[in-house]
Amino acid sequence: MSPRPGYVLEVDRSTPPTLFWHGEGYRLERLPQGSRVVYAPEPIEPLADPVAAVRHALDHPLGDSQPLRSLLRPGMRLTIAFDDVSLPLPPMRRPDNRQLVIEQVLDLAAEAGVDDVVLIAALALHRRMTEAELRHALGDRIYDAFAPHGLLRQHDAEDPSELVHLGTTDQGEDVELSRRAAESDLLVYVNINLVAMDGGHKSVATGLASYRSLRHHHNAHTMRHSRSFMDQHRSELHSSNWRMGRLIAASGVRVFQIETTLNNDAFPEQFRFLQRREWEWSARDRAAFVASSAALARTPARLARSVLHGIAGPHRMTSVQAGEVEAVHAVTTGHVHAQQLVEVDGQSDVLTMGLPYISPYNVNSIMNPILVACLGLGYFFNLYRGRPLVREGGVLIMSHPTRKAFHPGHHPSYIDFYEEILAETTDPAEIHKWEEAFATDPWYVHLYRTGHAYHGVHPFYMWYWCAHALDHLGAVVVVGGEPSTVRRLGFRPASTLADALEIAADVVGPSPSVTHLHAPPLMIADVR
Template identity: 45%
Template sequence: MALQLRRKTHESVVYIDRDSAPRIMPSGEDFILEDLPIGTRVLYPNAPIKGLPNREAAIRYALNHPHGCDPLFAQLEPGMRVTIAVDDISLPLPPMATPDIRQTVLEIVLDMLTGHGVDDVHIIIANSLHRKMTEWEMKRMVGPKVFNEYYPDRYYNHDAEWADGMVKIGETKHKEPLSLNRRAAESDLLIYVNINLVPMDGGHKSVAVGLCDYESLRAHHEPQTIRDSDSYMDPEASELNRKCIRLGRLVDEHLNVFHIESAINNRMYKGDMDFLLKNEDDFTAFDRMKFEAMRYTMNKLPRPARRKLLHSRPSQYEMIACHAGKTDPVHKKTLEKGFEQYVIPVRGQCDILVTGIPDISPYNVYSILNPLLVQVMGLGYHFNFYRHKPLLKKGGVLILHHPCYDDFDHQFHPSYIEFFNRLLPETRDAFVLRDKYEREFANNPSYIEMYRRGNAYHGAHPFFMWYWGENGRQHVGKVIAAGAENAHVPAILGWERADNLTEAIAMARSYMGNSAEITMLHQPMIGIADME
């Protein structure tokens, strides 16, 4: 009876009892069924908030009723220089079904600019040190009309390594430097188009991070900042956010920035994959049939084909709010709506936290979730899906279910390969890695060339990925890679391995005791555990 009562604490918090159905867990490109121990707490994402019925109208209203400044049309004059910066392919995940929200915003804004005699307009993808988007990806994001009119001379990726294309803005009082894209910084008006997927996105981070260079990013993408962020999904407790605010206010002192932010719901899938968002106890016969059909298909395909199939399924997110204007008031409204969608009230920390690692991250779109990215999703993103205090007790065990294959994308992640195979066997100490090797990778001419001329992440990027797991690494007692198909990848990462989840839970209980409380994050999870 007690278990039945606990099942009612919140619709997104479910406790496993004797008649509970097995749970679906992602493990890379696979989906497995697992019977969890009785009493395990499973956190599901909240039900999606209904999307706005007319997002075009919502965008137009936001442009004409901004927060903290004049309407966009009132700021426009013939002959002025305008730059529009847009989030890159790392948002949202997976890439949206077309038309992308950015396409809708751009078409409305560009029509307004044309109507007011503004023809000196550039569109810049704010990719910071991420890989540059490919031509196909750029066209898909903004649609053929915008692409054909602006690409390639007036629609392009930010280049953080083009010295002439960057300009020094200044320093904060804490001696944090900031250099930005010259075209954006020297425009009469900079319009930033953001899609807010998690609370870490948007706000002052948009311009100060998306359009900066390596030296600027280095001031806050570093181990101590991440250790001091509790968590970086909770802006009020995030040192990373505090540093971005300082830099963003420096931006606002020197640039005229008009933000357009969109909050979206968490409806990642519809149709034949919508069952992944549901409680398995509530599955219909049709849901079970869809899962079995997907699992049968996946089992027949080699891993690259499974990956390609998963990456071909666009997300079905819907706009639930749109706000425009000055940075702080806009982002405050966006965060309020985002937390309304994501916050899950949770009482009590757990001893063992279990999460499957799906083939989804901001850094492997149309690519491989390599070992460093498995690490950043587990110890970084999934661990940090909380506010007030961690879901996992200090010294607890984190179980990640993923095959941990030793596979890298040589086009997108070349510096990751050297980082993983050369540096991590020497040390996993983030501070040593930063002091001894980060600049070597950042200044490597080959990595710079692959970033600038190809589609590679910047040479320093694997360091940032390692740092982003730093607060998780300092908090957990052990990490166990369940389902790992080899021993050396978990060993290099400093983890233990288990053949399956049952073995991993037994190992965790041997550390934490047989009465250890277990919580599972049900994936795909876009939610914030609001810890009491």
């Protein structure tokens, strides 16, 4: 049976309650009659033999690139950069796409006798990966061959000796890149394109860049004009990255881009009800839901977190393409759309969503309030093409406990951002004046370079990520969130979904139309 495409359900009297994620747990909520629920397409078939597919892609590159084999020669400098721990979500079961691809790239390099090879985790301003995370992404074989010799590095955007300024684009944007990557004879970048935003020129121009370079597109103005940043043709974020990418290519950096896509089979067998339509839940699914939701509700948040972060998704590679960046990315985007696109007819007054325990920036960590805002207003709100799912001036209702809890090791600057900046303003345009101070704070820089901390400026980026949604929406309501925390974020707290809909009605008028985004699994709503 071939996988079914996405589906938009209209809620009627006989519709069972709808699953809402709620942080480290989930619950069933009854949506008002006439609401729409947008379901993601079912997982498409993965590649039967990913190893052979990778080999084929390396030998038959797209665009004007030569096969990888012929680009390798003894005595050259080869750098392999790869996506960091923020992708994919949840982390995929071993072997990870990065391992499948890089092992073959290295086999070719070994055959060709390339001695000078360095692997770089393209962190940009994210936290450094732990050994376990690197082993998970790359496999033990690569880790043990490279890490002991210092050849497995993590991009350090604060090491001036490891950065090189390549120039400025015609819009005056600085392009500053990892020196090793820029001065290599060949830079191979290995992507996992979980959503349409990932990949393309953004891989190198963002992943291996520094604050000096990133600030040109990670700001309130750009994000406000990225509608959405999941749609690269209407995204100022991408336009800026594309300008930078072309400058990088023009300055002689040779990039061999490898992009892989995944299906959206995000949860393992025992949690499959999370990605099934409620009316199709079997007795087993219902039992699993009742048992797991009750258990998670009674588990301390800390334990529930460690259980959920231990889940590895069974998603598998659905395509792999290699070669010249833009040619590769065009094909990749097609594959992402094939899995994720759902046609939705028209906007609604209210958009509801349940936010899960994980976002790109809290893998094996705590989802702090700022990341809650970013996941809801940044990521989920932007999962559209064409028009947002909610009309301008509409209301977004998200369900998440929104506890005031931070991981002090991973998110040190977030705490100060929450306590000092958000206490004064929640306007993405206004917070800009503190950005520089956070970005250059020596303690954050120290923790970013030596610990596992996100860069000092990162919480600002999270807030910029929300800029488009904050501009567009009339109000944001958080169901079941800690009221003081929710208010600090500038949102409105509600204890139940019914209350939230009442609050929404105050903003958008009585009997509003409601759409529920039944994610994860991820999808892109193609709003007509």
